[in-house]
Amino acid sequence: MLIVAGFFLASCAATNTDKGGNVDAASSSASSSSGGEITAGTQEDLIVNVGDRVFFEFDSSELTVDAQATLDAQAAWLMQYPGTNITVEGHADERGTREYNLALGDKRAFSVYSYLAQAGIDTNRMEYVSWGKERPEVIGSDETAYSQNRRGVTIVSN
Amino acid sequence: MIKKILIVLFFSFNANAALEVTISQGKVEPTPIAITQIFGADSDTARYGNTLRQIISNNLTNSGLFYTVNEDLYIQSDNLVEKVPRFEDWKLIKAQFLLSADVSKNDKGIRLRMRLYDVFNAKEIEKLQLTIPDENLIRRVGHTVSDIVYERITGETGYFDTRIVYVSEIGPLDQRVKRLAIMDQDGHIDSHQFLTDGKNMVLTPRFAPNKQLITYMEYKNNLPRVYIYNLKTGEREIVGDFPGMTFAPRFSPDSQSVVMSFSDPNDSANSEIYLLDLNTRSRLQLTFDSGIDTSPSFSPDGEKIVFNSDRGGSPQLFIMDKKGNNIKRISKGRGVYGNPVWSPRGDLIAFTKLTQGNFHIGVMDVNGNNERVIVRDFALESPAWSPNGRYLIFHRQKRSNLDGTGGEVTIHFIDITGYNERVIPTPRDGSDPAWSPLL
Numbered sequence: 001m002l003i004v005a006g007f008f009l010a011s012c013a014a015t016n017t018d019k020g021g022n023v024d025a026a027s028s029s030a031s032s033s034s035g036g037e038i039t040a041g042t043q044e045d046l047i048v049n050v051g052d053r054v055f056f057e058f059d060s061s062e063l064t065v066d067a068q069a070t071l072d073a074q075a076a077w078l079m080q081y082p083g084t085n086i087t088v089e090g091h092a093d094e095r096g097t098r099e100y101n102l103a104l105g106d107k108r109a110f111s112v113y114s115y116l117a118q119a120g121i122d123t124n125r126m127e128y129v130s131w132g133k134e135r136p137e138v139i140g141s142d143e144t145a146y147s148q149n150r151r152g153v154t155i156v157s158n
Numbered sequence: 159m160i161k162k163i164l165i166v167l168f169f170s171f172n173a174n175a176a177l178e179v180t181i182s183q184g185k186v187e188p189t190p191i192a193i194t195q196i197f198g199a200d201s202d203t204a205r206y207g208n209t210l211r212q213i214i215s216n217n218l219t220n221s222g223l224f225y226t227v228n229e230d231l232y233i234q235s236d237n238l239v240e241k242v243p244r245f246e247d248w249k250l251i252k253a254q255f256l257l258s259a260d261v262s263k264n265d266k267g268i269r270l271r272m273r274l275y276d277v278f279n280a281k282e283i284e285k286l287q288l289t290i291p292d293e294n295l296i297r298r299v300g301h302t303v304s305d306i307v308y309e310r311i312t313g314e315t316g317y318f319d320t321r322i323v324y325v326s327e328i329g330p331l332d333q334r335v336k337r338l339a340i341m342d343q344d345g346h347i348d349s350h351q352f353l354t355d356g357k358n359m360v361l362t363p364r365f366a367p368n369k370q371l372i373t374y375m376e377y378k379n380n381l382p383r384v385y386i387y388n389l390k391t392g393e394r395e396i397v398g399d400f401p402g403m404t405f406a407p408r409f410s411p412d413s414q415s416v417v418m419s420f421s422d423p424n425d426s427a428n429s430e431i432y433l434l435d436l437n438t439r440s441r442l443q444l445t446f447d448s449g450i451d452t453s454p455s456f457s458p459d460g461e462k463i464v465f466n467s468d469r470g471g472s473p474q475l476f477i478m479d480k481k482g483n484n485i486k487r488i489s490k491g492r493g494v495y496g497n498p499v500w501s502p503r504g505d506l507i508a509f510t511k512l513t514q515g516n517f518h519i520g521v522m523d524v525n526g527n528n529e530r531v532i533v534r535d536f537a538l539e540s541p542a543w544s545p546n547g548r549y550l551i552f553h554r555q556k557r558s559n560l561d562g563t564g565g566e567v568t569i570h571f572i573d574i575t576g577y578n579e580r581v582i583p584t585p586r587d588g589s590d591p592a593w594s595p596l597l
Contacts, residue, residue, distance in 0.1 A: 059472070087380075097496035097510060097539055098361060098590070099406040100466060100473055102375075102382070103419060103429035103450040106403050110427035129380055130403055130421070134359060139331045139565070141536070141557035 041081035043156040050077045054112060056150040059096070061107035063115060067152075071112060074154055075119035088112045088128040089153045091135060093146035098132060105130030112152040127157070186577055188225040189311065191218060192253035192277075195229075197237045197260040206268060206296055207261045213300030214257070214307070216344060217318045220571070221308065222578030227253045239271045245280040253277050255311060259303075267291040270299060274307055284310045297342060297349060298597070305596075315546040318343060321594040322551065323363045323372050324569060326352065327587040331558055331565045336360050336589075338374060338387065343593070345569075345582040353387060354394075362406065362540075363387075365594045366413040372592075373397070373407040373416050384418050386436075397434060400441075402427060406452045411460045417444075419452040431465055431482070444482030455500045455507075456480075457524070464488070464498040464507050464524075475509060477524065488526030493518075497540060500524075503547035506574070510539055519552050521574055532576045542592045549573055551582065553589040 038045050046052050051074070054067035063071065078084060090109025092101035109128035117123050137153075138145040193215050196207030218224035233247040238258035248256050259272040266289045274284035284306065290299050298319060305316025326339040337356040342349035354360055354376075363374035370389040375382055375398075384398025384407040398404025400420050407418040414436055419429040431445045431454045445451040449469035456463055464477050475489040475498045489495045493513030500507055501521075511518045511531075517538040522529040537555040544550070551571050558565035569588040572579040582591070 059468075094537070095512060096473075096494070097453065097466070099419070099453045100450065100468075100496050102361075102403065102405045103421065103452050106421040106427045106429065107450070110421075110423070114426070128427070130382065134334065134336075134361070136332050138560070139558050139562050140560045141564070145558075145560065 041084055041156075046074070046077060046154065046156060050074055052155070053151045053153045055147060056108055056152070058093070058146075058150065059104065061090075061104060061111045063111055067112075068115065071115045072119065075116055075121055078116065078121050078125070083158075085125045085157045086116075086127075087155045087157045088116075088126065089135075089155060090128065090130045091137070091149055091151050091153070092133045093149045094133045094136065094141065095146065096133065098134075102130050102132035105132045108150075108152050112154065186222055186573070186575065188219075188223060189255065190227050190253050191224050191255040191257060191307075191311075192227045192232060192248055192251070194232070194238060194256070194258040195235070196258075197239075199262060203261040203263060203268070206293065207259070209296055210259070210261070210270070210300045210303070213297060213344070213346075214304045217301065217304035218307065220344065220580060222573050223308070223312055227251055238275070239273050243275055243277075245275070245277050248275075248277045255283075255307075257307060264289065268293060268296075270303075272303060274310060297346065301342065301344075314548060315596070317544045317546045317549070317593075317596065319597045320545060321349075321597070322569070322582065322591050323353075323365060323594070324584070324588045324591040325360060325363065326584065327567060327589055328356075330562055332562075334359075338363055338372070339584070339588075340389075341584070343582075345584060347583075347585065350585060353392075362590050364408050364542075364592045366409045367411050367595050369413045371409070371413065373409060373418075375405045375407065384416065386416075397436065397439075400432075403429075404432075405429075406454065408455055410456050411458050417454040417456060417463060419454070431463070433480075442482075444478065445485075446482075453497055455498055457500050458502055458504045462500075462524075464500055466496050466498060475507070475526070488522070488524070489529075490526050491529055499541055499543060501543050501547045502545055506547070508541040508543065508550055508574075510541065519550065532574060533570075533572060533579065540590045540592075544593055545595050551591045551593060553591060555589070 051070045054070050088109045090105035092104045109130055113126055113128040136149045138148040196211045198204035198207040215226040231251045234244050237260050239260050256275040256277050262269050268290040271287045276283045301319035304318040308316040320343045321340055322343055323340045326337045327334050329335045335356040336359050338353035338360050340351050359377040361375045363372045372387040376385050382403045383396055384404040386395050386397050398418055402423045403421040405419050407416050416434050420432045421427040421429045429450045429452050431451045433442045447469045449467050451467045453466040454463050462477055462479055466473055467476050473494050474487055475495045476485055476487050478485040493511045495509055495511050497510040498507050506521045508521050516534050518531045518534045519538050519541050520531040536557055539553055541550045541552045553567050554570050555567040556564050567587045567589045569582045569591045571582050
């Protein structure tokens with residue numbers, strides 16, 4: 001019992017640290033210049049200067065006009081840094097079954113992946129994976145959280 | 159293993175046909191049963207007796223069909239294994255049935271003798287004697303005796319000597335650590351065991367109907383694929399080794415195949431249902447549609463498959479035959495349907511439905527008629543049938559909040575009449591429960 005309790009506390013501590021980290025990363029677009037230079041061609045560069053993610057409507061894997069604009073910029077960025085490889089993650093909000101959301105997440109990830117491929121990015125540089133509803137970006141059971149969680153995220157993998 | 163032990167050492171005797179307990183829709187009047195002390199002459203056997211009595215009493219009470227008459231009321235305190243009870247004394251405290259047992263040691267192990275009496279008719283209706291070779295089997299013997307009593311009195315197949323595999327969850331909701339875990343059907347901590355270490359996320363475990371195998375999905379090296387876990391050897395083997403995500407696995411009734419979804423990159427990662435033969439490893443595509451097809455579940459005769467598809471626009475339930483032909487929508491109500499699971503009796507399909515902001519778990523006839531909701535809440539998922547088709551287990555998750563609190567998820571048990579919902583205790587949070595067949 002003590003071991004379980006200890007582990008749980010450790011996990012909670014990890015949450016707080018990570019949350020702090022996330023908040024810093026999210027606000028870095030405004031404050032990063034004071035904190036130091038962003039290295040070109042990194043995940044941070046992608047987040048701050050291009051946008052690492054697109055959002056989807058409820059139960060949809062279609063790319064919105066906004067999403068397409070973001071992906072055009074991502075494609076240009078990937079052209080600029082040909083040494084980078086990426087993994088596209090597809091995610092869903094929590095208002096669906098686990099299995100349906102895995103399927104939906106895969107369609108979303110593939111939408112991003114194939115858009116980038118059509119924009120000229122070599123598929124050898126790209127992978128995609130669905131996380132269904134298992135890895136929310138924002139914790140919460142309301143539409144504010146859900147709209148942030150229905151997403152496709154481009155992760156620089158090297 | 160225990161089955162063999164019981165077959166060899168069992169001395170069971172049925173006096174007459176099953177006595178029916180009245181079970182009417184939605185309202186069950188639990189039958190009062192008295193369980194005497196399970197007598198043991200020394201400290202070991204007395205301890206075994208206490209454990210057995212507790213297991214049997216809990217099982218019967220938790221079924222919702224029985225309650226154990228409070229021990230403090232018992233007038234007669236004798237061991238009634240060899241002695242005829244004073245039925246008047248038991249009638250007085252309104253015990254309808256009476257169980258007495260004792261435990262002793264012999265050269266082969268631990269001997270258990272049990273007698274079950276029908277108090278109102280003043281007669282013995284069941285007796286058994288068995289030898290337990292190893293004290294580690296005490297819990298299973300308690301479950302087996304519970305099954306015998308349950309079957310003898312209700313006329314239905316028991317379900318106590320079974321296990322539940324589920325996903326144990328811990329940690330923040332955005333970085334959840336998920337492990338496969340297994341426990342007795344009562345969730346007793348002594349029976350609890352983790353099967354995986356939490357390094358890789360695991361989801362949706364399901365038992366093989368007649369083998370000691372579990373099929374589930376695991377993210378190994380970030381590749382989500384279908385695996386089989388062998389409970390005898392502890393080995394894990396990939397079976398959904400396709401060039402894309404495989405998920406939503408379930409065994410066929412003969413345990414020779416696994417039906418699952420595969421998102422084919424050559425088909426825009428759209429999920430279709432495939433049948434994988436475990437012997438030949440050949441795969442057969444069953445659905446061909448631009449919509450999502452997932453959550454397949456076989457009928458117990460192996461002839462049909464119910465599944466979830468959004469081919470009509472929104473996720474609904476469909477039935478097809480085992481080759482993928484004759485696809486027919488069965489869900490008729492408004493809302494988003496999912497998670498269909500065919501009952502082991504073959505007559506009902508359990509499902510989830512999202513409508514008006516709430517999840518519902520319900521059952522419908524296999525043609526979609528007579529839909530009824532069993533339980534409703536903000537987040538309910540993963541209905542799974544007891545092997546006798548009378549109960550469901552599922553998980554229930556609380557709302558979560560922006561500060562990271564909430565989201566607790568627990569495993570629940572309910573009679574399909576909607577009566578007798580109980581939490582099945584787990585050491586951490588639990589989701590995706592699945593029930594083993596009777597062991």
